[in-house]
Amino acid sequence: MTTFVDRVELHVAAGNGGHGCASVHREKFKPLGGPDGGNGGRGGDVILVVDTGITTLIDYHHSPHRKATNGKPGEGGNRSGADGQDLVLPVPDGTVVLDAKGNVLADLVGQGTSFIAAQGGRGGLGNAALASARRKAPGFALLGEPGQAHDIVLELKTVADVALVGYPSAGKSSLISVLSAAKPKIADYPFTTLVPNLGVVTAGSTVYTIADVPGLIPGASQGKGLGLEFLRHVERCSVLVHVLDTATLESHRDPVTDLDAIEAELAEYGGLGDRPRIVVLNKVDIPDGQDLADLIRPDLEARGYQVFEVSAVSRHGLRELSFALADIVARARAARPVQEATRIVIRPQAVDDAGFTVTAEDGFYRVRGEKPERWVRQTDFNNDEAVGYLADRLNRLGVEEELVKVGARAGDQVVIGPEEDAVVFDWEPSLAAGAEMLGRRGEDHRFDAPRPAAQRRKDRDAERDEAEREYDEFNPF
Known part of the structure; x- marks a missing residue:
């Protein structure tokens, strides 16, 4: 049964925003008491949070589909819908988040x-929030936006100060068991260790973590053995420790050859050339092991390695090794740059950035932009007044003017959004909404007192000269 998983593909989906409510307050003798539809609630986010008490991604291996809850729709009486609950997913320390193409997200x-892996959809505005001096009782509300859905990959890279590397059965697990309180599986056959073991070592005033990497053999960087699966776990270490078996029973192996083979695999994997290395000659409690250690130690020291002779059984040389590692770790920590305070980078919008683009494609015109695409998702196309409101918003943004500039004519096909999620319609410049009670698109005169024709013309001229405020300036939705 699998107990350790360090790479999973996770399918996350945030909650959808709740729809806004279109409602009119009614009471005795006031059949049209004004709009009172509430806003929809925000959809819940999917959030990854580091929990140092977790060491594996096995929960997501068994349950790879995770979804946050949706926001509730708004109701009459100016009652807003409840927000969806965020889904918090705990992950181990050292988890890397990648997208489906392998790009690092976090x-x-x-x-x-x-890290917010998927953001919940915004709730739609109710008609009470859409009311204005010109649109006193909107007969529509905005729809809630769908939440984001992503396929992401989680990779665990063990956060350890010291990484033990070496051939199977070189004694790495035995060293961890005597240097720390970790209790890994130990046996006298290759590939006993199938998962990275992690232990905490205290040497004087320095406390550091130590981990072993199982399954390194020649060809590990190409997938032989278990090395390709676990080489990522040495990427964060401060020092590499080569554990060499001086009492191997395999006649074709010797410690120096083992060292060269492992170094070749580390070089093939890449990114570890700057890590300091030390060599541990293990199993010197065996007479033949001590003789071989005495023979090869001068050669290793001539290569520039710091060499330690140890025995996990007799505990010979372990104190010197633990303090030497503590010294290297302390120097590595001191050399790290001090973490700077979080900086907020403000990138103002360019003066000539309209917030959208219009491009002529094969037989149609495509509109792309964050605002137009969001407005389309929020529109109920079964409501003529809502469609008119969308047309007014696009017109105020300058979409119609830009369509004219690129050569669009009445009746041409216009597409808003990307290919996989687009809205297609035949363009009619300044198309009026279908409701007869409306004047210009989206206006509502149900509450207006009768005015003489001359006064109405004067008011229309004044309104034409007055710049209409952009709705998004005072509403975050």
Whole structure:
């Protein structure tokens, strides 16, 4: 049964926003008491949060589909819908988040570090929030936006100060068991260790973590053995420790050859050339092991390695090794740059950035932009007044003017949004909404007192000269 998983594909979906409510307040003798439809609630986010108490991604291996809850729709009486509940997914320290193409989205290191993997949809505005001096009782509301859905990959890279590397059965697990309180599986056959083991070592005033990497053999970087599966776990270490078996029973192997083979695999994997290395000659409690250690130690020291002779059984040389590692780790920590305070980078919108683009494609015109695409998702196309409101918003943004510039004519096909999620319609410039009670698109005169024709013309001229405020300036939705 699988107990350790360090790479999973996760399908996350945020909650949808609740729809806004179109409602009119009614009471005795006031059949049209004004709009009172509430806003829809926001959909819940899917959030990854580092929990140092977790060491594996096995929960997501068994349950890879995760979804947050939807926002509730608004109701009459100016009652807004409840927000959807965020879905918090705990992940181990050192988890890397990648998209489906392998691009790194986040590197989660440190307790409490979080990343929003999928953002919940915004709730739609009710007709009470859409009311204005010109649109006193909107007969429509905005729809809630769908939440984001992504396929992401989680990769665990163990956060350890010291990484033990070496051939199977070189004694890495035995060293961890005597240097720390970790209790890994130990046996006298290859590939006993199938998962990285992690232990905490205290040497004087320095506390550091130590991990072993199972399954390194020649060809590991190409997938032989278990090395390709676990080489990522040495990427964050401060020092590499080569554990060499001086008492191997395999006649075709010797410690120096083992060292060269492992170094070749590390070089093939890449990114580890700057890590300091030390060599541990293990199993010197065996007479033949001590003789071989005495023979090869001068050669290793001539290569520039710091060499330690140890025995996990007799505990010979372990104190010197633990303090030497503590010294290297302390120097590596001191050399790291001090983490700067979080900086907020403000990138103002360019003066000539209209917020959308219009391009002529094969037989139609495509409109792309964050605002137009969001407005389309929020529109109920079964409501003529809502369609008129959308047309007015697009017109105020300058979409119609831009369509004219690129050569669009009445009746041409216009597409808003990307290919996989687009709305297609035949363009009619300044198309009026279908409701007879409306004047210009989206206006409502149900509450207006009768005015003389001359006064109405004067008011229309004044309104034409007055710049209409952009709705998004005072509403975050």
